[in-house]
Ligand code: HEM
């Protein structure tokens with residue numbers, strides 16, 4: 152670990168750079184609070200979905216629609232991306248900007264693959280199953296819940312991509328570190344929400 | 360320009376005050392029009408459609424665009440000062456919250472001139488608010504306008520939570536925090552957990568109306584009662600978002616003007632937390648008549664009545680604070696004292712309504728209208744008046760005229776009771792709410808006349824207040840640090856209005872009512888907790904304003920995305936979501952700019968500090 156690195160590591164960077172300044176601590180705290188609000192948001196969407204999940208209005212039902220292998224693959228990609236974002240934060244705590252950047256790149260690539268699968272899934276439903284937003288209350292609830300999650304992933308993708316750019320330009324500092332840390336929190340949150348979606352929407356749709 | 364780019368919490372407070380006051384005025388005019396229509400039976404002053412639009416916009420405007428921003432104005436003006444902070448945790452977000460609220464409110468009110476205001480009631484019950492029954496864009500303005508304004512509220516809530524958690528002056532433990540700061544803290548927590556629910560509700564309703572989704576449409580498998588659940592799981596906590604800050608204000612004003620510490624401080628804190636917690640458990644008391652069944656009704660009935668316990672504790676604590684105190688009836692204190700019985704009456708009718716079988720009788724009558732106006736106007740608005748008269752010298756450096764303040768109080772409170780007291784009886788006699796007229800000879804005539812005259816008197820009170828504000832603004836700004844002379848909390852230790860950086864040196868807090876404690880120990884000022892040093896300040900920026908303009912454009916674009924236009928260019932721009940995309944681009948582009956160019960702020964050096 153002591154070998155001199157070519158990367159521009161700042162020797163003075165504190166161990167947990169995201170919490171080194173009041174601004175950084177505020178950011179992390181406020182982000183926890185924000186995630187509390189997000190939890191209510193998704194909770195409401197889940198409640199709506201549960202209330203309407205059998206209202207298929209003579210359209211396709213969950214059981215007819217879902218292909219678990221596809222969803223399992225998507226789940227795997229997203230879970231893996233959560234793991235790589237953990238590696239990124241660990242690299243940050245070891246003050247390795249280059250490793251940090253690489254892990255972040257892997258994370259957004261996995262996120263993009265996940266999104267690709269989801270877009271493919273949605274377009275299959277619309278084209279072959281005639282299952283669109285207006286088909287039934289079930290379809291509306293499905294697209295809104297899963298779509299909201301997808302929009303969150305897309306936002307996280309752009310966000311982390313911007314941070315990667317910032318990291319290359321400004322290096323790892325007490326200003327950039329809280330942003331990266333917070334984006335990783337966000338990414339884990341999205342992942343947790345997906346686990347619930349996988350269970351409540353897909354598994355329950357297949358067997359429940 | 361200064362006002363558009365400011366990130367100073369004190370200036371943002373003033374912005375909130377003017378904008379909230381402006382919408383409050385619009386809501387007031389709408390109320391007067393409603394009351395003129397109801398002044399006599401079978402009146403033809405307004406038609407039914409206009410009446411529906413007026414009551415919808417009156418309720419929506421008053422709650423979301425009138426009183427909430429004025430609450431935020433007081434919080435912004437006072438909270439950092441009360442906790443001994445130089446600013447809020449996120450000055451940039453603070454400005455963003457204000458601008459999104461303002462543009463959401465403007466969007467909502469554009470509906471008046473763009474083809475019809477929302478007309479489904481402030482609760483927007485489905486299917487009334489569905490595209491089938493409400494065919495103009497009115498309800499779209501409601502869903503999208505409120506969505507944008509709600510974003511601002513949520514941002515503000517998170518900001519206050521973070522500020523209060525991390526930025527209290529040394530020595531100010533939570534149990535030494537002034538009650539208004541506690542109220543702000545708990546209110547913000549309620550905002551954080553209640554607003555996302557309405558965010559989702561508004562999205563679902565927007566999708567139903569604009570994208571043809573089926574959430575609330577029975578024909579497509581949807582469920583209208585779902586809307587009521589989502590609305591009220593937000594809506595009931597919302598009424599505590601309104602009333603807890605008023606409780607906070609009363610708990611500051613009464614001790615100051617009684618020259619005594621607040622009786623039962625810890626029980627006040629505890630009661631506030633309990634009210635907030637119970638507030639989330641009682642939403643279905645708005646739905647007793649929906650047909651949830653006797654078990655659900657009984658549970659929600661009992662949990663609702665429980666809220667009367669912590670509320671009662673508060674009322675007795677205020678009374679015990681005045682008991683044996685040297686009470687001074689300044690205008691601020693008149694409003695605070697007037698608050699107590701008025702709000703209590705609203706609480707009593709609340710408990711009556713909470714009894715499910717009785718509610719079958721009261722529901723959707725003027726009894727409910729009387730109840731919630733007693734709590735919202737007789738409670739919150741009196742509380743806001745009290746707070747405004749109390750903190751005006753701190754905010755603007757000028758004392759409001761006491762004589763005019765007392766005139767405001769008496770006209771307003773007499774007008775208020777005239778307007779709403781009789782509505783209890785109208786309700787018990789069966790007069791329905793939300794109906795644009797009534798038949799003669801049902802014993803409704805005289806009481807309605809009295810009610811309308813009372814509303815006029817409240818209007819007179821408002822005008823006297825505005826006159827007071829106007830005359831005061833022409834006086835010299837000569838209020839001292841502690842103009843009431845009995846100030847107990849930290850905001851009274853610094854000049855009025857406070858300098859940009861609030862505290863030259865962060866004070867050291869040595870007890871509850873920090874300033875009072877120093878005064879009784881014979882000190883004239885607070886002991887500082889740090890040497891005089893250079894002070895870091897955030898820089899002004901137009902980005903929050905630009906971001907909100909972007910959201911505003913995106914909202915309009917989405918709203919008209921399915922419309923047919925006379926001009927081909929317009930159709931092209933709207934139907935392909937190009938306007939929406941443009942708006943979002945402006946917003947996200949600004950976010951990107953914000954992220955790329957770090958704002959390091961600037962410093963005020965010790966030599967530049969006044970009076971150093
Ligand atoms: C002891 C406290 C309270 C109790 C027990 C209580 C109870 C109730 C009940 C049961 C209703 C439903 C009536 C119906 O629609 O049939 C109601 C309506 C209402 N309450 Fe309260 N309430 C209390 C305090 C408050 C406070 C503090 C506020 C606001 C600051 C408030 C604002 C409202 C509003 C706005 C409505 C009408 C909603 C609508 O249908 O448009 N209440 N209250």
Ligand SMILES: [Cu+2]
Nearest residue numbers: 595642644645
């Ligand atoms: Cu309620």
